[in-house]
Amino acid sequence: MLTITVPASSANLGLGFDCLGLALDLNLTVTIGPKTNTWQVDHPFGADIPNDESNLIVQTARFVDPDIPPHQLVVKSDIPLARGLGSSSSALVAGLFLGHYLVGQTINRHQILQEAAALEGHPDNVAPTILGGLQLTDENKIGVQATPLPFPKDLVAVTFIPDYSLKTAAARAALPTTLALKTAVHQSQHLANLVAACYLGDQKRLMALVEEDQMHEPYRADLAPEFLQIRTLAHHLGLAGTYLSGAGPTVVSLVTKKQADQLLEAINGLNLNGTAMVLAVQQTGTTFTGSLD
Ligand SMILES: Nc1ncnc2c1ncn2[C@@H]1O[C@H](COP(=O)(O)OP(=O)(O)O)[C@@H](O)[C@H]1O
Ligand SMILES: N[C@@H](CCOP(=O)(O)O)C(=O)O
Numbered sequence: 001m002l003t004i005t006v007p008a009s010s011a012n013l014g015l016g017f018d019c020l021g022l023a024l025d026l027n028l029t030v031t032i033g034p035k036t037n038t039w040q041v042d043h044p045f046g047a048d049i050p051n052d053e054s055n056l057i058v059q060t061a062r063f064v065d066p067d068i069p070p071h072q073l074v075v076k077s078d079i080p081l082a083r084g085l086g087s088s089s090s091a092l093v094a095g096l097f098l099g100h101y102l103v104g105q106t107i108n109r110h111q112i113l114q115e116a117a118a119l120e121g122h123p124d125n126v127a128p129t130i131l132g133g134l135q136l137t138d139e140n141k142i143g144v145q146a147t148p149l150p151f152p153k154d155l156v157a158v159t160f161i162p163d164y165s166l167k168t169a170a171a172r173a174a175l176p177t178t179l180a181l182k183t184a185v186h187q188s189q190h191l192a193n194l195v196a197a198c199y200l201g202d203q204k205r206l207m208a209l210v211e212e213d214q215m216h217e218p219y220r221a222d223l224a225p226e227f228l229q230i231r232t233l234a235h236h237l238g239l240a241g242t243y244l245s246g247a248g249p250t251v252v253s254l255v256t257k258k259q260a261d262q263l264l265e266a267i268n269g270l271n272l273n274g275t276a277m278v279l280a281v282q283q284t285g286t287t288f289t290g291s292l293d
Contacts, residue, residue, distance in 0.1 A: 001033065004288055006094045007285065009086035009126075010086070011247075013194070014209070019123070020134070020149075031073065039055070042075065058095065060091070084249060085250055094286075097112065114143050123144045131148065155255065156255065156278050174220055190209055221244075
């Protein structure tokens with residue numbers, strides 16, 4: 001049986017709205033079962049997520065070719081839905097790999113990146129999901145480009161996932177349609193420096209710069225109150241590096257492995273409704289195991 005394994009992603013890293021994304025070590029797996037008369041998707045998400053051809057993974061596979069013969073799919077996932085960890089991107093990417101695989105096409109990650117970015121509407125989640133690591137994306141006349149950035153090996157993501165969901169579309173609707181020139185200058189200066197910090201391996205500067213966003217976090221902070229609570233808590237411990245993961249409500253703090261347990265313990269001490277965990281960066285992007293029987 002063939003299994004497609006797709007990681008979660010944490011987009012933006014504060015300053016990199018719609019262009020930076022980091023693959024994290026939570027996974028969605030899709031195992032392709034036998035051919036069936038109609039699509040059947042076994043998944044752990046409950047009644048709100050369809051089990052038939054209207055499931056997002058199947059819809060996306062059929063985007064590649066609507067005539068793909070139906071199969072049974074077994075989906076497992078530890079990526080929570082609508083929490084800012086790129087679940088919809090992971091589902092889209094899984095569907096595209098599935099579709100290309102079932103029509104017998106050679107897997108071309110660059111092509112899948114183009115398709116996934118178009119379907120998702122922004123490339124910052126799908127790029128790390130396909131390629132792994134920290135990806136800087138750009139949409140221009142020749143399509144979507146993804147450039148891997150060196151990410152300090154000693155940093156991990158202390159991640160707090162609130163118990164409530166927040167749809168990305170709703171969190172995008174909270175954003176203004178225009179920005180002041182001063183804000184745009186602040187954002188581009190600091191984002192350029194964040195990229196430089198990655199290449200220089202300057203993790204202290206990287207951790208400080210992820211807190212410089214003025215483009216989306218100020219408008220979303222009320223939708224995810226834990227964000228500023230955790231940033232303030234981390235500051236009390238002398239730690240920078242806290243940002244709203246994607247559109248929220250998940251909060252990520254990029255800290256060293258040595259600092260992670262202390263911060264995790266402190267977050268747990270706040271008794272917030274949700275789950276805190278330490279996640280490593282996932283370096284490989286989407287992978288396959290096994291083969292179709
Ligand atoms: N594995 C999946 N199978 C089917 N639908 C999914 C899956 N993952 C995500 N989705 C759909 O995507 C929605 C979440 O997307 P979105 O609001 O963009 O949040 P996220 O930050 O998790 O990507 C879910 O409510 C669900 O409708
Ligand atoms: N750049 C997007 C990222 C959305 O990520 P998600 O994980 O919340 O889907 C945004 O900030 O809207």
